Amino acid sequence: MTDPKVLASGIAEAAAIDAADPLARFAERFVPNDGVIAYLDGNSLGRPLRVTAERLGAFVADDWGGRLIRAWDEQWMGLPFVLGDRIAAATLGAAPGQTVVADSTTVLLYKLMRAAVDARPGRHEIVLDDDNFPTDRYVAEGIARERGLRIRWLHVDPARGVEPAQAQEAVGPDTALVVLSHVAYRSGFLADADRITRIAHDAGALVLWDLCHSVGSVPIELDDWDVDLAVGCTYKYLNGGPGAPAFGYVARRLQGELEQPVQGWMGARDVFAMGDGFEPGDGMRRFVSGTPPVVGMLAMQDMLALIEEAGMPAIRAKSIALTEFALRQVQERLVPLGVVVATPLAPAERGSHVTVRHPAFRAVTARLWEEGVIPDFRAPDGLRIGLSPLSTTFAELQRGLDAIEAALTDARGDAPGAPQSAGPAGAAGAARASS
Amino acid sequence: MTDPKVLASGIAEAAAIDAADPLARFAERFVPNDGVIAYLDGNSLGRPLRVTAERLGAFVADDWGGRLIRAWDEQWMGLPFVLGDRIAAATLGAAPGQTVVADSTTVLLYKLMRAAVDARPGRHEIVLDDDNFPTDRYVAEGIARERGLRIRWLHVDPARGVEPAQAQEAVGPDTALVVLSHVAYRSGFLADADRITRIAHDAGALVLWDLCHSVGSVPIELDDWDVDLAVGCTYKYLNGGPGAPAFGYVARRLQGELEQPVQGWMGARDVFAMGDGFEPGDGMRRFVSGTPPVVGMLAMQDMLALIEEAGMPAIRAKSIALTEFALRQVQERLVPLGVVVATPLAPAERGSHVTVRHPAFRAVTARLWEEGVIPDFRAPDGLRIGLSPLSTTFAELQRGLDAIEAALTDARGDAPGAPQSAGPAGAAGAARASS
Numbered sequence: 001m002t003d004p005k006v007l008a009s010g011i012a013e014a015a016a017i018d019a020a021d022p023l024a025r026f027a028e029r030f031v032p033n034d035g036v037i038a039y040l041d042g043n044s045l046g047r048p049l050r051v052t053a054e055r056l057g058a059f060v061a062d063d064w065g066g067r068l069i070r071a072w073d074e075q076w077m078g079l080p081f082v083l084g085d086r087i088a089a090a091t092l093g094a095a096p097g098q099t100v101v102a103d104s105t106t107v108l109l110y111k112l113m114r115a116a117v118d119a120r121p122g123r124h125e126i127v128l129d130d131d132n133f134p135t136d137r138y139v140a141e142g143i144a145r146e147r148g149l150r151i152r153w154l155h156v157d158p159a160r161g162v163e164p165a166q167a168q169e170a171v172g173p174d175t176a177l178v179v180l181s182h183v184a185y186r187s188g189f190l191a192d193a194d195r196i197t198r199i200a201h202d203a204g205a206l207v208l209w210d211l212c213h214s215v216g217s218v219p220i221e222l223d224d225w226d227v228d229l230a231v232g233c234t235y236k237y238l239n240g241g242p243g244a245p246a247f248g249y250v251a252r253r254l255q256g257e258l259e260q261p262v263q264g265w266m267g268a269r270d271v272f273a274m275g276d277g278f279e280p281g282d283g284m285r286r287f288v289s290g291t292p293p294v295v296g297m298l299a300m301q302d303m304l305a306l307i308e309e310a311g312m313p314a315i316r317a318k319s320i321a322l323t324e325f326a327l328r329q330v331q332e333r334l335v336p337l338g339v340v341v342a343t344p345l346a347p348a349e350r351g352s353h354v355t356v357r358h359p360a361f362r363a364v365t366a367r368l369w370e371e372g373v374i375p376d377f378r379a380p381d382g383l384r385i386g387l388s389p390l391s392t393t394f395a396e397l398q399r400g401l402d403a404i405e406a407a408l409t410d411a412r413g414d415a416p417g418a419p420q421s422a423g424p425a426g427a428a429g430a431a432r433a434s435s
Numbered sequence: 436m437t438d439p440k441v442l443a444s445g446i447a448e449a450a451a452i453d454a455a456d457p458l459a460r461f462a463e464r465f466v467p468n469d470g471v472i473a474y475l476d477g478n479s480l481g482r483p484l485r486v487t488a489e490r491l492g493a494f495v496a497d498d499w500g501g502r503l504i505r506a507w508d509e510q511w512m513g514l515p516f517v518l519g520d521r522i523a524a525a526t527l528g529a530a531p532g533q534t535v536v537a538d539s540t541t542v543l544l545y546k547l548m549r550a551a552v553d554a555r556p557g558r559h560e561i562v563l564d565d566d567n568f569p570t571d572r573y574v575a576e577g578i579a580r581e582r583g584l585r586i587r588w589l590h591v592d593p594a595r596g597v598e599p600a601q602a603q604e605a606v607g608p609d610t611a612l613v614v615l616s617h618v619a620y621r622s623g624f625l626a627d628a629d630r631i632t633r634i635a636h637d638a639g640a641l642v643l644w645d646l647c648h649s650v651g652s653v654p655i656e657l658d659d660w661d662v663d664l665a666v667g668c669t670y671k672y673l674n675g676g677p678g679a680p681a682f683g684y685v686a687r688r689l690q691g692e693l694e695q696p697v698q699g700w701m702g703a704r705d706v707f708a709m710g711d712g713f714e715p716g717d718g719m720r721r722f723v724s725g726t727p728p729v730v731g732m733l734a735m736q737d738m739l740a741l742i743e744e745a746g747m748p749a750i751r752a753k754s755i756a757l758t759e760f761a762l763r764q765v766q767e768r769l770v771p772l773g774v775v776v777a778t779p780l781a782p783a784e785r786g787s788h789v790t791v792r793h794p795a796f797r798a799v800t801a802r803l804w805e806e807g808v809i810p811d812f813r814a815p816d817g818l819r820i821g822l823s824p825l826s827t828t829f830a831e832l833q834r835g836l837d838a839i840e841a842a843l844t845d846a847r848g849d850a851p852g853a854p855q856s857a858g859p860a861g862a863a864g865a866a867r868a869s870s
Binding site for chain 1: 465466468470471474476479480482483487488489491492494495496499500501503504505506507511538539540541542544545565568569570572573574576577581670676677678679680681696697698699700701702703707708709710711712713724725726727728729730731732733734804809811813814
């Protein structure tokens, strides 16, 4: 356990970094939370903005309550496309007309994976890594079963992810589709999407990138990388709220060729013709199925405004600074306690979260949550420290790291007689006091 | 054009009916709207409640902003099932453990229709009526194509719907699934779900009822009727807000037998095991795919509280009184202007909206909307008068009917020299003044 005076000086240093941080002003735009000492889970659920509370109330009174059904024509029918284009411009490096907001991540993955494999008849393999997020794996397995395909599993180092050489070895003339995560949900490994996409294309395969853990924290250039398909989440670094709908990207050159299986009224060429027989709409419309989830699309608009204001290069720079800050202290203070780093050390190889492993982390996370220090736990022994560049401050991260060290020290049985039992000053003490 | 004095006396009579209406007190719980003279489209988008604006703001500040990721464990993970059971108890006549809130209506239709036809291999037909809602038809057509099935179309009278005798004639040993709407979206015809379900079962087929236009306005007894599957909408009579997620019902006896194709992490037996290979969850969990759309599930809770307070028998009684009131005036005042009634006249044969037809109704609806009188238009010539029993008052309906008559009279060219040009008193005048 680090000496309380050292802790206090760590906080002071972190506060000094915050004072020099060009993005520091954004943190105060989020809903304040007195009971939380450090929120280190923005990679799982982004925090709401203050203006979002107002927006939702005003939406009920003015848009829904005031305009009623007329608002569909006035604004809501176009919202999936308007918002898709806005996400594309702010975060995806994608030209308009290729991105739409709809469904859950899982449902969109199903629709776009089905569209892709059905467009490559005669090819029988989906390439996927065995450490991909469960829903990606489950959806692919279901599609493989129903379409008579095989999964070719890439076995990856769980502290890293899929390397180009692995992809090169796996893809071939029988590959219909490659499905990979841009940032791995466990290790935080940042894949070389540009190179892997070219490798897949050279083999004649399509590529779908899962952007859930990268969008809004890592620069993405879908058009430049010539990506075919992508799906991403809006409730992590886009702060859309719990269960906010996903977005999907389909490269313009493929839109006419692909057909997804859930053909609903909102995907038809003429939505209100209500005629006989389904004729798919042009462009991204055909990838829509049901009525747009309007209420779920409100909150992310406030975060997009912040991202537009800050710009992705500055966001990425702060993300790297935060993960560097975390990793340095992890190595100095937690590795000596038996913690294993499960995130790449090179900044260019990671996204915006840091994962560390220790057998005690399940119990440690439960205690930290009670104390108002909130990382998340991923079985069997991973603790993820998520760093959301626009809402996380260095001082907050410092408080979180102090609390993790204290909780782990206690869990290892090092507590008796150590300084913290005398009531340490600083944030680590505050953390325990709040439990 | 009816004389202004007659209009005024009509409003007075309607107000007297409101004064005696045991459900009248509920109307003031909805967000007031000074610019709207009559909202007759609650069958398409229900109005928000006053408490919903507060609920959404408080949700951002307290639940999302305050509890952050911890709220998933504390309340959100269970919400699709808790809310499903609440909808089931209040409106579906269904025991707990058979209903879940998830996805859009279209996506849920796809998942449950696929599950049903895949569970009846060797049967090659889906029975569907040709006036069913477009998304039901489109989804079924897509599934028929991908699974090598046929659609057997029931040709229905568009002023009515599917009769038991028709169903009897259509179903047979090759019928896998019958998909019908409980209340027809155009005519408002209320199908005999009990009898038709028995007819389908006698042929060994499964039945899926689309409850979008009945739930919350018409009594439903899914368990008593021995229904297999149902899907319904929460943004019409359940007032969940634009694009609120749908609900799905799967009879307990079938849950172990059915598998839906979009297998995602939230449908797995152990959601956070994140293990190898998908194992479907028990009960309704296996019909969930992605992360629950929490923000979209908030508003409907306020309307469910109202429905629980009022009770479905009283709601149905008021619905019948409203549709009777509308039809009587339609026959007295609009039929002489060339309007055709396209809704069953017997109360037991209709839901909570009334459809009338006239070639001028597209233009008439556009004018009415500008005036703040809001029915909806369905191509080619249908005007729907939706009557939401807990928010629609008789006086409001009277104002709407007066305005429809006035607009239609003008559209027919009967306007010059008629009394309304002198500035009539009453709501029809007010309606025009607001444009």
